[in-house]
Amino acid sequence: MATTSTRKALGKDLIRLAGSRAVFTAPEDLYAFQSDATHYFARNIPDAVVLPEDTDAASAVLAYAYEHEIPVTPRGAGSGLSGGCTPVAGGIVLDTKRLNRILGINRGNMTARVQAGVVLEDFHRAVEKQGLFYPPDPQSMSVCTLGGNVATRAGGPRAVKYGTTGNYVLGVEAVLADGSVIQAGSDCVKQSVGYDLTHLFTGSEGTLGLVTRVSVRLLPKPTHRRTALVVCETPDQAAQVVSGIIAAGAVPAMLEYVPQAALSLMNSIIRPPVAAQGEAYLLMELDGTEARVAEEAEILRSMALDLGAEEVRIVEDEREAATYWKARSRLYPMILTMAKKVISEDVTVPRDRIPEFVRAVAEISGRLGILIGLGGHAGDGNMHPTILFTDLSPEMEQKAEAAIEDIVKKGLELGGTISGEHGIGLHKSRFLEWELGRAQLTAMKRIKAALDPKGIMNPGKLWT
Amino acid sequence: MATTSTRKALGKDLIRLAGSRAVFTAPEDLYAFQSDATHYFARNIPDAVVLPEDTDAASAVLAYAYEHEIPVTPRGAGSGLSGGCTPVAGGIVLDTKRLNRILGINRGNMTARVQAGVVLEDFHRAVEKQGLFYPPDPQSMSVCTLGGNVATRAGGPRAVKYGTTGNYVLGVEAVLADGSVIQAGSDCVKQSVGYDLTHLFTGSEGTLGLVTRVSVRLLPKPTHRRTALVVCETPDQAAQVVSGIIAAGAVPAMLEYVPQAALSLMNSIIRPPVAAQGEAYLLMELDGTEARVAEEAEILRSMALDLGAEEVRIVEDEREAATYWKARSRLYPMILTMAKKVISEDVTVPRDRIPEFVRAVAEISGRLGILIGLGGHAGDGNMHPTILFTDLSPEMEQKAEAAIEDIVKKGLELGGTISGEHGIGLHKSRFLEWELGRAQLTAMKRIKAALDPKGIMNPGKLWT
Numbered sequence: 007m008a009t010t011s012t013r014k015a016l017g018k019d020l021i022r023l024a025g026s027r028a029v030f031t032a033p034e035d036l037y038a039f040q041s042d043a044t045h046y047f048a049r050n051i052p053d054a055v056v057l058p059e060d061t062d063a064a065s066a067v068l069a070y071a072y073e074h075e076i077p078v079t080p081r082g083a084g085s086g087l088s089g090g091c092t093p094v095a096g097g098i099v100l101d102t103k104r105l106n107r108i109l110g111i112n113r114g115n116m117t118a119r120v121q122a123g124v125v126l127e128d129f130h131r132a133v134e135k136q137g138l139f140y141p142p143d144p145q146s147m148s149v150c151t152l153g154g155n156v157a158t159r160a161g162g163p164r165a166v167k168y169g170t171t172g173n174y175v176l177g178v179e180a181v182l183a184d185g186s187v188i189q190a191g192s193d194c195v196k197q198s199v200g201y202d203l204t205h206l207f208t209g210s211e212g213t214l215g216l217v218t219r220v221s222v223r224l225l226p227k228p229t230h231r232r233t234a235l236v237v238c239e240t241p242d243q244a245a246q247v248v249s250g251i252i253a254a255g256a257v258p259a260m261l262e263y264v265p266q267a268a269l270s271l272m273n274s275i276i277r278p279p280v281a282a283q284g285e286a287y288l289l290m291e292l293d294g295t296e297a298r299v300a301e302e303a304e305i306l307r308s309m310a311l312d313l314g315a316e317e318v319r320i321v322e323d324e325r326e327a328a329t330y331w332k333a334r335s336r337l338y339p340m341i342l343t344m345a346k347k348v349i350s351e352d353v354t355v356p357r358d359r360i361p362e363f364v365r366a367v368a369e370i371s372g373r374l375g376i377l378i379g380l381g382g383h384a385g386d387g388n389m390h391p392t393i394l395f396t397d398l399s400p401e402m403e404q405k406a407e408a409a410i411e412d413i414v415k416k417g418l419e420l421g422g423t424i425s426g427e428h429g430i431g432l433h434k435s436r437f438l439e440w441e442l443g444r445a446q447l448t449a450m451k452r453i454k455a456a457l458d459p460k461g462i463m464n465p466g467k468l469w470t
Numbered sequence: 471m472a473t474t475s476t477r478k479a480l481g482k483d484l485i486r487l488a489g490s491r492a493v494f495t496a497p498e499d500l501y502a503f504q505s506d507a508t509h510y511f512a513r514n515i516p517d518a519v520v521l522p523e524d525t526d527a528a529s530a531v532l533a534y535a536y537e538h539e540i541p542v543t544p545r546g547a548g549s550g551l552s553g554g555c556t557p558v559a560g561g562i563v564l565d566t567k568r569l570n571r572i573l574g575i576n577r578g579n580m581t582a583r584v585q586a587g588v589v590l591e592d593f594h595r596a597v598e599k600q601g602l603f604y605p606p607d608p609q610s611m612s613v614c615t616l617g618g619n620v621a622t623r624a625g626g627p628r629a630v631k632y633g634t635t636g637n638y639v640l641g642v643e644a645v646l647a648d649g650s651v652i653q654a655g656s657d658c659v660k661q662s663v664g665y666d667l668t669h670l671f672t673g674s675e676g677t678l679g680l681v682t683r684v685s686v687r688l689l690p691k692p693t694h695r696r697t698a699l700v701v702c703e704t705p706d707q708a709a710q711v712v713s714g715i716i717a718a719g720a721v722p723a724m725l726e727y728v729p730q731a732a733l734s735l736m737n738s739i740i741r742p743p744v745a746a747q748g749e750a751y752l753l754m755e756l757d758g759t760e761a762r763v764a765e766e767a768e769i770l771r772s773m774a775l776d777l778g779a780e781e782v783r784i785v786e787d788e789r790e791a792a793t794y795w796k797a798r799s800r801l802y803p804m805i806l807t808m809a810k811k812v813i814s815e816d817v818t819v820p821r822d823r824i825p826e827f828v829r830a831v832a833e834i835s836g837r838l839g840i841l842i843g844l845g846g847h848a849g850d851g852n853m854h855p856t857i858l859f860t861d862l863s864p865e866m867e868q869k870a871e872a873a874i875e876d877i878v879k880k881g882l883e884l885g886g887t888i889s890g891e892h893g894i895g896l897h898k899s900r901f902l903e904w905e906l907g908r909a910q911l912t913a914m915k916r917i918k919a920a921l922d923p924k925g926i927m928n929p930g931k932l933w934t
Contacts, residue, residue: 114713114822159662188910194818196890198623201914205669226719249578255690354658358578426660446652456920
């Protein structure tokens with residue numbers, strides 16, 4: 007980190023490159039850029055924050071940082087859950103918030119081009135106004151940016167039917183560490199032209215360059231949707247229902263696993279509340295044409311009841327249905343208010359291994375004597391064990407660390423992966439080699455060194 | 471290339487590493503490994519061909535080749551159309567044909583693991599027997615391998631609804647140039663764990679390593695399908711029908727653009743033949759549930775007739791429908807028999823630019839005075855202008871080169887890409903920088919050097 011005088015000189019240089027409106031160096035302005043939503047990773051304030059208004063400015067700042075070997079941390083909304091945009095080495099935070107224009111929505115080609123700082127929910131609204139549909143829906147969609155979604159390969163509940171951000175990105179414009187600009191991919195839905203740098207940047211967490219523009223493919227907007235709740239006696243039964251309906255071709259747009267404790271919390275919003283008589287709940291949304299939704303609802307009902315589910319509730323009233331999804335999206339904020347600190351885990355297991363994973367998390371929670379909530383996107387196996395800190399003692403921290411380690415190990419043992427949609431950031435770097443193995447980790451580090459030989463892009467992330 | 475005596479020594483060493491059954495060094499055995507389906511690129515026979523029976527043998531051969539700096543050309547079925555597996559520098563051809571086991575189909579998780587040499591059609595049959603579905607369907611599916619599909623990011627007619635190989639690959643096992651083995655990706659449908667090496671290898675054309683195993687996601691098998699033919703007056707009208715039905719949410723599984731000349735050829739197989747009274751035809755297959763297929767057929771019929779199409783024929787009889795698709799898959803072989811030499815181009819344009827592209831190809835064909843057939847996967851904009859050589863004169867070669875250059879330029883001018891699904895290989899390397907730009911090409915070369923510092927993997931491909 008810089009001294010006050012070098013920080014002043016840095017500010018002057020950055021203003022020359024990006025304009026005075028784009029540069030912040032006063033400590034009170036920098037304070038908010040210490041971390042993403044994982045505030046417990048905050049350590050340093052950056053030396054400067056730059057909000058470039060176009061790719062040229064971003065390129066000029068990166069060329070300068072490269073020359074002077076100044077660390078650069080790319081940032082979207084800062085809503086990440088892995089510490090990905092924490093400026094651990096100080097330097098410059100390069101914030102994309104002002105790259106916020108939707109550059110074009112092409113109905114004939116069913117694609118769109120947006121700048122990296124466009125807020126996801128704004129983009130949803132814009133395409134839906136044209137009868138189109140962009141499925142990725144991380145729960146932070148009211149603030150998170152398309153560029154951040156690309157950086158973390160973000161998912162969301164609709165991934166079960168529609169996949170994650172990686173399934174929609176067709177191309178990116180990115181500024182590399184040395185300031186050079188590449189246009190990877192295209193606006194075509196089919197392309198086989200050299201290495202797929204588009205998907206190499208997708209999920210690279212700002213360590214290879216700054217994504218400034220994104221091209222995505224769009225779908226036609228489903229005309230109908232319907233919410234359903236399945237009340238199951240046990241997690242096993244819930245998992246059977248999940249496998250059964252998906253294998254029958256009735257793939258819901260969203261398929262959330264909700265344990266009893268979470269449903270009780272959600273009941274403060276669901277109207278009318280649900281009698282919480284089962285151990286496990288499946289909350290789903292079916293979408294498509296009217297006929298298709300009706301057909302899927304029928305498959306769901308008969309299959310779930312055949313498998314012994316206690317109740318299948320198809321919510322006909324739209325306002326009632328909305329209370330379920332509002333409750334689901336408020337679940338994490340509600341949990342945040344209940345505990346001193348919350349860590350949301352993000353392990354994904356093959357979807358047929360969910361019951362084993364649920365049992366293992368219960369065992370870990372019991373053995374360590376700590377509270378672990380467990381919801382997740384059951385349809386795609388992405389589970390979010392959530393550790394609730396009842397206090398902030400070193401003992402509690404140690405137990406949480408132990409729980410995370412056990413959860414991650416169990417996920418890998420079941421053929422799973424240590425992160426489904428949050429990314430690695432700071433939070434998971436110590437587990438990276440467990441999943442990747444030495445040879446693969448070495449290959450990744452070589453790619454990093456090839457594209458960013460001075461190591462200025464988001465240092466300390468993915469690995470140290 | 472090696473002398474006879476060094477070739478003998480090489481053979482001995484390879485037998486020690488991979489077993490005598492796996493190694494071929496006699497010229498008569500090597501002859502067939504000079505090229506892929508683009509025989510006109512054949513120059514050299516390799517010094518040896520190795521067909522490893524497991525990953526360990528492949529790893530041992532690569533470690534040896536790396537130590538001795540011997541070029542290695544990975545090969546699947548050799549059905550590629552870009553010269554991708556042509557051993558331009560001699561050395562070892564590493565053929566995956568014996569890595570041909572389906573390792574597991576997981577119904578509960580809707581995924582499968584296969585060795586790289588599994589033939590696509592065999593895999594289709596195996597998953598469909600279990601009520602599952604693997605959409606990618608290059609026309610060479612009766613011979614091509616999953617590993618080759620990954621290497622070229624292969625597509626096929628069903629890409630319009632279902633995407634290409636890249637949309638299904640979840641993970642790969644690959645042997646790097648130095649013999650080390652990585653397990654990239656996973657069997658989970660969601661993952662955000664470091665760089666996406668799975669998709670970096672997908673489309674890398676054997677230049678980064680040898681893919682030995684592939685994990686893919688599967689879909690439920692559609693229960694119903696129906697073939698439809700739309701007879702259009704002009705290519706413009708056909709393009710309007712394509713955009714219209716896709717925007718209405720009726721996305722066919724296959725949507726082929728067939729010009730009049732091609733339909734006339736196909737009529738030798740279609741029973742009963744079609745009266746070829748339009749300039750442009752759209753051949754489609756709708757798939758899904760019975761209700762959904764009926765709904766889409768209705769949308770297609772009313773929209774196509776509203777847009778002025780001459781006729782919409784929904785083929786109810788399954789045997790009749792099969793003759794259309796048989797005719798489509800035989801089209802390329804039929805064209806091959808008509809000409810002295812055939813070059814199949816593979817430009818993709820945004821789908822709303824197809825009419826402009828069709829007009830441009832007609833103009834190029836007229837201006838140069840050569841025959842260019844033009845079919846393609848209209849639904850995703852992937853067009854295959856096909857140059858028919860009436861003789862093998864240098865003048866004809868020059869005209870073909872000029873035509874290819876003009877076609878590629880036009881594709882790029884329309885916002886398209888120089889290859890949709892065949893890859894770059896030898897055939898397109900001279901155009902690569904036009905599409906990628908200098909900075910991106912440099913980035914790709916750096917990645918190549920990082921993972922294969924001695925440049926032994928498939929030298930001379932993508933770029934020289």
